[in-house]
Each structure stands twice: as C-alpha cells, then as structure tokens.
Amino acid sequence: MSGADADDVLGAALPLEYEEDLNPLMDRIGDARCVLIGEASHGTHEYYAWRSALTRRLIAERGFSIVAVEGDWPDCRRVGRSVTLAPGAARDPRDALNAYARWPTWMWANEETVKFCQWLRARNAGLPSRERAGFYGLDVYSLWESLRAVVDHLAEHRPEYLDTALDAYRCFEPHGEDPQSYGWNTALVPDGCAEEVMELLTRLRRPVPHTVHDPEEEFDARQNAEVAAGAERYYRAMIGGGPDSWNIRDVHMADTLDRLMAFHESEQGKGKAVVWAHNTHVGDARATDMADAGMVNLGQLARERQGRDGVVLVGFAGGPGEVVAAPRWGGPMEVMHVPPPVRGSLEEVLAESELHRGMFIVPPEPDLPSFLTRTLGHRAIGVVYDPDRDRRHYVPTRLADRYDALCWFRITSVLAPLHLEAARRGELETMPSGV
Incomplete structure (x- = not known):
C-alpha cells in the first residue's frame, strides 16, 4: 500500500x-x-x-x-x-x-x-x-412453515379459502419438507406446485372489509402466502443454477420491504x-x-x-x-x-x-x-x-x-450464539456462498 x-x-x-x-x-x-x-x-x-x-x-x-x-x-x-x-x-x-x-x-x-x-x-x-x-x-426459505400458518389462519378466520390452502399444502406433502426433493421433482414436472400456490395467493390478495378482520393478522397471512409463492419459485430455480435463484430471493426481500413500509404507513402514518x-x-x-x-x-x-x-x-x-x-x-x-x-x-x-x-x-x-x-x-x-x-x-x-x-x-471478535450446536436443518445453498 x-x-x-x-x-x-x-x-x-x-x-x-x-x-x-x-x-x-x-x-x-x-x-x-x-x-x-x-x-x-x-x-x-x-x-x-x-x-x-x-x-x-x-x-x-x-x-x-x-x-x-x-x-x-x-x-x-x-x-x-x-x-x-x-x-x-x-x-x-x-x-x-x-x-x-x-x-x-x-x-x-x-x-x-x-x-x-x-x-x-x-x-x-x-x-x-x-x-x-x-x-x-424478509427471507424466502420458510415454505412449509408459512403454508401451515396460512392454513391455520384461514381455518379460523376465512374458512371459505381453506380448501385452496389445503390444495397447496397437499401438493408439497410428497416432498417431506425437503426443498432439494421438490427442486429435483420440478426438473421433471416444471410447473411443480406453482398453480396451487398462486391460486392461494390470489385469494389472499383480495381486500377484506375492515369491520371483519384484524389488519395485522391479515397482513401476516398474506405475507406467509407471498413467502410460499416466492419459496416455490426459489426452489425451482435452485436446481438450474445461475443467478435466477439469487435474484428471486432478493426481489422477494425487496417486495416484502415495500409491503412492510406501506402497511406501517397505512396503520401508523409512518413507514x-x-x-x-x-x-x-x-x-x-x-x-x-x-x-x-x-x-x-x-x-x-x-x-x-x-x-x-x-x-x-x-x-x-x-x-x-x-x-x-x-x-x-x-x-x-x-x-x-x-x-x-x-x-x-x-x-x-x-x-x-x-x-x-x-x-x-x-x-x-x-x-x-x-x-x-x-x-x-x-x-x-x-x-x-x-x-x-x-x-x-x-x-x-x-x-x-x-x-x-x-x-x-481492524480486529474482529466472535459473536455469542445462544445454541452450542446448530440445528442440522437447512436449505439449498445460495449464490454467492451462504449469504
């Protein structure tokens, strides 16, 4: 230097x-x-x-x-x-x-x-x-957890859409919450569960009268459906390699950020x-x-x-x-x-x-x-x-x-994890590695 x-x-x-x-x-x-x-x-x-x-x-x-x-x-x-x-x-x-x-x-x-x-x-x-x-x-990984949350929400608050959510959940069931299994399967069946997830998301995007819902609960349910849709696209793209999966993930995070800011603006007057x-x-x-x-x-x-x-x-x-x-x-x-x-x-x-x-x-x-x-x-x-x-x-x-x-x-130190061992559950590796 x-x-x-x-x-x-x-x-x-x-x-x-x-x-x-x-x-x-x-x-x-x-x-x-x-x-x-x-x-x-x-x-x-x-x-x-x-x-x-x-x-x-x-x-x-x-x-x-x-x-x-x-x-x-x-x-x-x-x-x-x-x-x-x-x-x-x-x-x-x-x-x-x-x-x-x-x-x-x-x-x-x-x-x-x-x-x-x-x-x-x-x-x-x-x-x-x-x-x-x-x-x-903001992230996109929680496909199965988000689908379960949507099913639970609809069962209690919007039962008219429950069958749509269950159709989406059943489509993913054969893969046993294994994203790699789902990704490889879509190499043979390219559309995977996209149709079922998009039908669910379309229904949850429809406005609900304010007199019959909690805005925060409705936002949470819709966001879980958005995660499911984004994760489905992400896992499908991962198998093909290249930048597509990275871009799907970061666009999802940007879209989620936009929705959060708009929601807080509407509910609190600031976002x-x-x-x-x-x-x-x-x-x-x-x-x-x-x-x-x-x-x-x-x-x-x-x-x-x-x-x-x-x-x-x-x-x-x-x-x-x-x-x-x-x-x-x-x-x-x-x-x-x-x-x-x-x-x-x-x-x-x-x-x-x-x-x-x-x-x-x-x-x-x-x-x-x-x-x-x-x-x-x-x-x-x-x-x-x-x-x-x-x-x-x-x-x-x-x-x-x-x-x-x-x-x-100039000198860095280690952070302090709450767990001595990491749980051995994860998702497919992102590009660049692990960020």
Missing part, C-alpha cells in the same frame, strides 16, 4: 468509539425512509453490536418503526410479537430467539440480537400499541425501515462483479424504488480475528480464525493505515480518495467459511458506489 493510500484513509476516517460518534452518519441519513445496514459476516460481534447501536438511535430519534432482517418470516414474527408486547407472546424476546431451529440458528439466536430486542420491547412498553416498532423477517442483512444484499450490486453475472440485490432495488435520497446503505468491513461459521452447508457452527486480508483488498488498504476502527461517509463531491473509487476486493464471509481459502471470499467493489458509508474494525 502506498503512503498516499494511508494518508487518504486517515484523512477520510471519522471516529467510531462511542455511540455519539454516529452523529455524522445520522446527519447523512437525514430524512431517508430506509436505511440498510450490512455485515461482512454472519458471526462477528462488532457488526451486530454497532448495527444495533445505529438502529436504536434511528428508532428513538428518527421515528423508524420497522426492523426487517435477513431471516424467516414465521420465526421473526414470533420475535416481533414479543417486542411489541402482543397478547400471548413471549415476555422475554430471548425465549423467541432461542426457539430458532432452522440452520444457521446463530444468525439471529445470539446474545447481540437478544440485547437489542430486549431494549426494543422495553421501549415499546411505554408507547401506545400503534406506535410500537416491530421486528420482521420508515431499518434493514439488517449481509453486505452482499445491502451494498448496491451494480458496484460489484455481481452485476456482470446478471445479479441484482436488495440495496440496488431499494435505491431504484425509493430514490437515492430516500435510501442510505451502510456497509461493514473488518480485519483478522474470530468468526462463527460452519465448514460446510448444514454443518455445526465453529469459532474460526479470520486471517489477515489478502493483498490488494480494501481490507488490506484499511488495515495498513493502522486505523483501529473508524467510519467513512462517502462525500458528495466527485474528487474522492482513490480507495473509495477504484475496484478493490471486499471480504464477504458467509455462514459457510474456509479460512484456508479466504482469498475466494472477496467481492470486487467500488466502495463509493456500493455504499453511502462504511464502518471498519
């Missing part, structure tokens, strides 16, 4: 030691309605802790009412009911998070997320129910959302080699739909340390050593400046330091990681185009 790079890094860095150091980022966020906050791994304490700190301030100071994460809708719904003090929900969000069973459990069943959700519940307790902030899942997801979903794909591979992502779609002024994208980066990950898909979690960054990477440029930790906010002027504008590898550790092949875990990135801000930690 050149001395000019070191000078540029140190000249552009803002302090990041205390929560008040987030003030410049809060100023950059301004009146944006959507803030997407990333992570460079699913198992690093610093990313989760500082993401939580920024989110607390956005909720308390800027009126954000949605925390939407890269997690399954049904699991996050249970957490959301706990943090909003819904009748019959867990009194401690720890119990709802500890119930996560689908691999990789450590992504959300960890002490860092517990601490944030306990704070959110305590804050919500002092507010009227219509003003409470919620916790939601401001914070998103927690991996950098590969949060950072604009057009500033990476993902675009050349035909891939889109959540950050790109949010900017396109909400406008650049309405969205702020915050990335994270880190040097060596420890991380929770698994050596293979569906394998047990391990505490792994993260090696120093590879030569020519963004992380190497930042590390060799000897900056311990700091924040970079992309300025509006066109004359930017070269480390913000040239293409550099940016480390991306998924739930599956092999430290001996670390050089494979870098995404070519133009930082100033990918994010609006970046938080850097």
Whole structure:
C-alpha cells in the first residue's frame, strides 16, 4: 500500500468509539425512509453490536418503526410479537430467539440480537400499541412453515379459502419438507406446485372489509402466502443454477420491504425501515462483479424504488480475528480464525493505515480518495467459511458506489450464539456462498 493510500484513509476516517460518534452518519441519513445496514459476516460481534447501536438511535430519534432482517418470516414474527408486547407472546424476546431451529440458528439466536430486542420491547412498553416498532423477517426459505400458518389462519378466520390452502399444502406433502426433493421433482414436472400456490395467493390478495378482520393478522397471512409463492419459485430455480435463484430471493426481500413500509404507513402514518442483512444484499450490486453475472440485490432495488435520497446503505468491513461459521452447508457452527486480508483488498488498504476502527461517509463531491473509487476486493464471509481459502471470499467493489458509508474494525471478535450446536436443518445453498 502506498503512503498516499494511508494518508487518504486517515484523512477520510471519522471516529467510531462511542455511540455519539454516529452523529455524522445520522446527519447523512437525514430524512431517508430506509436505511440498510450490512455485515461482512454472519458471526462477528462488532457488526451486530454497532448495527444495533445505529438502529436504536434511528428508532428513538428518527421515528423508524420497522426492523426487517435477513431471516424467516414465521420465526421473526414470533420475535416481533414479543417486542411489541402482543397478547400471548413471549415476555422475554430471548425465549423467541432461542426457539430458532432452522440452520444457521446463530444468525439471529445470539446474545447481540437478544440485547437489542430486549431494549426494543422495553421501549415499546411505554408507547401506545400503534406506535410500537416491530421486528420482521424478509427471507424466502420458510415454505412449509408459512403454508401451515396460512392454513391455520384461514381455518379460523376465512374458512371459505381453506380448501385452496389445503390444495397447496397437499401438493408439497410428497416432498417431506425437503426443498432439494421438490427442486429435483420440478426438473421433471416444471410447473411443480406453482398453480396451487398462486391460486392461494390470489385469494389472499383480495381486500377484506375492515369491520371483519384484524389488519395485522391479515397482513401476516398474506405475507406467509407471498413467502410460499416466492419459496416455490426459489426452489425451482435452485436446481438450474445461475443467478435466477439469487435474484428471486432478493426481489422477494425487496417486495416484502415495500409491503412492510406501506402497511406501517397505512396503520401508523409512518413507514420508515431499518434493514439488517449481509453486505452482499445491502451494498448496491451494480458496484460489484455481481452485476456482470446478471445479479441484482436488495440495496440496488431499494435505491431504484425509493430514490437515492430516500435510501442510505451502510456497509461493514473488518480485519483478522474470530468468526462463527460452519465448514460446510448444514454443518455445526465453529469459532474460526479470520486471517489477515489478502493483498490488494480494501481490507488490506484499511488495515495498513493502522486505523483501529473508524467510519467513512462517502462525500458528495466527485474528487474522492482513490480507495473509495477504484475496484478493490471486499471480504464477504458467509455462514459457510474456509479460512484456508479466504482469498475466494472477496467481492470486487467500488466502495463509493456500493455504499453511502462504511464502518471498519481492524480486529474482529466472535459473536455469542445462544445454541452450542446448530440445528442440522437447512436449505439449498445460495449464490454467492451462504449469504
């Protein structure tokens, strides 16, 4: 690294030691309605802790009412009911998070997320129910859980549609909740269960008179049907390989985010959302080699739909340390050593400046330091990681185009899972690996 790079890094860095150091980022966020906050791994304490700190301030100071994460809708719904003090929900969000069973459990069943959700519940307790902030899942994986939730809802509230839901559920039954079995079957029967799921979704999209339903319950049922439809498309696409399954997943997350913001706008008069997801979903794909591979992502779609002024994208980066990950898909979690960054990477440029930790906010002027504008590898550790092949875990990135801000930690530490062992239930691997 050149001395000019070191000078540029140190000249552009803002302090990041205390929560008040987030003030410049809060100023950059301004009146944006959507803030997407990333992570460079699913198992690093610093990313989760500082993401939580920024989110607390956005909720308390800027009126954000949605925390939407890269997690399954049904699991996050249970957490959301706990943090909003819904009748019959867990009194401690720890119990709802500890119930996560689908691999990789450590992504959300960890002490860092517990601490944030306990704070959110305590804050919500002092507010009227219509003003409470919620916790939601954006992901597409929970096909069978979501179908069961739809069946249960319709049996109680809209029995005229129950047969349609049961038809969809029976179509998937022969696959025994095995997404790989369903995916391979659709190679022989290309339409799979698409017709049954779309019929169910069409019925649930029909408006219901407000006098006969709970808006939140109806939204939950419709979203579970949307998940089932998205998951059916996702598992069908997975077998064919290529970017289609990635795009289906990220478009589903973007659509879910739009629905959440619209629902909160209609029910609360505000629909401001914070998103927690991996950098590969949060950072604009057009500033990476993902675009050349035909891939889109959540950050790109949010900017396109909400406008650049309405969205702020915050990335994270880190040097060596420890991380929770698994050596293979569906394998047990391990505490792994993260090696120093590879030569020519963004992380190497930042590390060799000897900056311990700091924040970079992309300025509006066109004359930017070269480390913000040239293409550099940016480390991306998924739930599956092999430290001996670390050089494979870098995404070519133009930082100033990918994010609006970046938080850097020269040394990283492991997050604290609630489970000692990951449950060995999972889905087909995503592209890029495990994010």
